[in-house]
Amino acid sequence: MYSTPMQVIDSSAALAAFCRRQAGASYLTVDTEFMRDKTYWPQLCLVQVAGPDEAAAIDPLAPGIDLAPLLALMADAGVLKVFHAARQDIEIFVNLMGSVPAPLFDTQVAAMVCGFGDAVSYETLAGRLAGAHIDKSSRFTDWAHRPLTERQLQYALTDVVPLRTVYEKLAQRLASTKRSHWLAEEMATLTDPATYRQDPQEAWRRFKIRSNNRKLLALVRELAAWRETAAQQRNLPRNRLLRDESILEIAAHAPATVAELARSRGLGRGFAEGKLGGELLAAVQRALALPESAYPEPPPRREPPPGIGPLVDLLRVLLKLRCEENDVAQKLVADTEDLEMIAADDMAPVRALQGWRGALFGKDALDLKHGRLALTAAGKRIKLVRLAAASEAAQ
Numbered sequence: 032m033y034s035t036p037m038q039v040i041d042s043s044a045a046l047a048a049f050c051r052r053q054a055g056a057s058y059l060t061v062d063t064e065f066m067r068d069k070t071y072w073p074q075l076c077l078v079q080v081a082g083p084d085e086a087a088a089i090d091p092l093a094p095g096i097d098l099a100p101l102l103a104l105m106a107d108a109g110v111l112k113v114f115h116a117a118r119q120d121i122e123i124f125v126n127l128m129g130s131v132p133a134p135l136f137d138t139q140v141a142a143m144v145c146g147f148g149d150a151v152s153y154e155t156l157a158g159r160l161a162g163a164h165i166d167k168s169s170r171f172t173d174w175a176h177r178p179l180t181e182r183q184l185q186y187a188l189t190d191v192v193p194l195r196t197v198y199e200k201l202a203q204r205l206a207s208t209k210r211s212h213w214l215a216e217e218m219a220t221l222t223d224p225a226t227y228r229q230d231p232q233e234a235w236r237r238f239k240i241r242s243n244n245r246k247l248l249a250l251v252r253e254l255a256a257w258r259e260t261a262a263q264q265r266n267l268p269r270n271r272l273l274r275d276e277s278i279l280e281i282a283a284h285a286p287a288t289v290a291e292l293a294r295s296r297g298l299g300r301g302f303a304e305g306k307l308g309g310e311l312l313a314a315v316q317r318a319l320a321l322p323e324s325a326y327p328e329p330p331p332r333r334e335p336p337p338g339i340g341p342l343v344d345l346l347r348v349l350l351k352l353r354c355e356e357n358d359v360a361q362k363l364v365a366d367t368e369d370l371e372m373i374a375a376d377d378m379a380p381v382r383a384l385q386g387w388r389g390a391l392f393g394k395d396a397l398d399l400k401h402g403r404l405a406l407t408a409a410g411k412r413i414k415l416v417r418l419a420a421a422s423e424a425a426q
Contacts, residue, residue, distance in 0.1 A: 076174035146358030
């Protein structure tokens, strides 16, 4: 199906030799297969790497294999690492090597910059740019089972070999449209190590809490931090240890005894009387012992001013128009919350009013808001009308 030879690497010597051959490449395409349905940390099961002349499926589960050469290659600043939808792959490498593979290129992000829509799939890009058909029937296979089948390996091959053509064509588009700096801005989050830190003290922010009671928030924070730490230590999915709704119920009732804890929904007496139950009660007591000054502040609730709905709708039309004209994904420029903030405040702290987004959309958004720009229909198309006279009269 592909001319690039594919090999399975299951020994340290073979991996070291392969990585030496790739060390001079200008870029490599990379993908991973992992399992995490039963674990907190993703279990790496396969790493696919395609260089200029060969591709390899590296088996990290092979007995005694030393991944150090691969991790050194991922850290080599002279070799660009190309992924598609890289976030989960990067998390795995950060856990293995303590840093983000660099430099980095995400074809999903680049495709958004190049007008392929929001969160475009790899199948779509591979088909449109590389003429490759991606069979995703092996996506949910058990990658931890050995031996791997030929079908699994073929699937693994298609995740990195066509990606080379996808990358090259996207890079050409970025260069021809002079949008490489747009991509650099978007890659900043992916390359920030903080993106991949799992801070237990921040775990409570994932909860949707409809209360401004700071004492309740302190309880949720402490319980969520306990669960995150316990899940990490035991390498268990957090919801397998304790579900979100159980945390919210325990925080609401603040049980002080095993009997009270056992009455919580989703918990039994066995859990309450065991080690986890004791840790959970201790977390409740830690939260209750905090001074009020140590309680967390409620997350800010931003309520749009009344009556701005029609203006937000106009801004949404303008956003769609400007993004279609410039062949860029709307999601990359602004979302509904950004539009609401712009409608309410000319100085809103949103990216849509800054940099290339400001030039593409933000300035027009403010002009539309203040009557210096109008939208009109011309047949089946929407057109922008500059209202210079109205602008001068207003001054």
